[in-house]
Amino acid sequence: MDPQEARRILEEERERGLSMIARADSSEALEAAKVGVLGRKSPFSQVQRSLGSFGPEDRKRLGMAANELRDALQAALDERRRLLAGAEEARLLEGDRIDVTLPGRRLRTGSLHPLTIVEDEMVGIFTRMGYRVEEGPEIEDDWHNFEALNIPRDHPARTMKDSLYVEIPGLLLRTETSAVQIRTMESQDPPVYIVAPGRTYRREAVDATHLSVFHQVEGLAVDEGISFADLKGTLETFARALFGPDRKVRMNPDYFPFVEPGCQVAVSCFKCDGTGCAVCGNGWIELLGAGMVHPKVLENCGIDAERYTGFAFGIGVERVAMVRHGVSDMRMFVEGDVRFLQQFQGAGV
Ligand code: PHE
Helix, strand or coil: CCHHHHHHHHHHHHHHHHHHHHHCCCHHHHHHHHHHHHCCCCHHHHHHHHHHHCCHHHHHHHHHHHHHHHHHHHHHHHHHHHHHHHHHHHHHHHHHCCCCCCCCCCCCCCCCCHHHHHHHHHHHHHHHCCCEECCCCCEEEHHHHCHHHCCCCCCHHHCCCCCEECCCCCEEECCCCCHHHHHHHHHCCCCEEEEEEEEEECCCCCECCECCEEEEEEEEEEECCCCHHHHHHHHHHHHHHHHCCCCCEEEEEECCCCEEEEEEEEEECCCCCCCCCCCCCCCEEEEEEEEEECHHHHHHCCCCCCCCEEEEEEEEHHHHHHHHHCCCCCCHHHHCCHHHHHHHCCCCC
16 A cells, blocks of 8 residues: 555544444443454554555654554543443442332241140240150150050050051050150159150041140159159149149049059139130040059169159140140141141240
């Protein structure tokens, strides 16, 4: 090319370059514009490469003009780059913007199961009286579930009708938490004051008041000089803590192989105060079985029955939960209906 053409190109390139740079609307577009305006294949670069073939006068003048143009385009590129970076930053910030004045989204917290709430409440009453919490296995052996509890071989509780056996011979799902009495007395010397909450299993036809998987809270106290009066006082304290200070306790004779004497314990109804209503029927709510630990049971666990006496009780958790919360059908506790369970939100804790 000759000097004239070179001058014309430099003039055109100023206008073309500035407008390309001005039109670039992203960092990528600006990079492309830079290549087009100042890159190796650009008309500007061709002019630069031709300078050497011009006479000294033209080389000097056009060289200066080319430098001036390059500086101008470079300045326009820098300016545009700053502008685009600012805009991109603003766009990101806009996307991330949060409205701190909006009300927060409430987390849906779960709640404890009603049976857990009631069980905790019951266990809490006893731990405040000084009892420790014990646990035992849900799969038990014949000795702990029957034999040591003085349940003879021909007792109905040992037939297939009442018990759920596992495939390993001699093992079954425990039919009552009383098995924990044995495990506790075998492993520690008196004085013993424990409660043992847990799951129990029986072969039941399930209905409004029976489940085949249910819960009990077992209690056991073994010490020197423990009497039936201690049992009564303890259960009265329990019933009043659970159902109110005016409750009365009634004990009727009953038979359990591992206690002597044994009794069925009821508390005067907290709704009608013992006159009879829909909650209780006849004014009394039957809550649990109890009695003085049978001397044979103490001896089975290696405890001197001449020196020590004790009492035991077993409370049905479902039963207590039903009367406490006015639930008419025990099956509701295990059906998993969220509408039912949600009503206990915040009841325990
Ligand atoms: N284990 C008995 C039951 O399941 C309850 C009970 C416990 C009775 C302790 C007396 C003493 O019915």
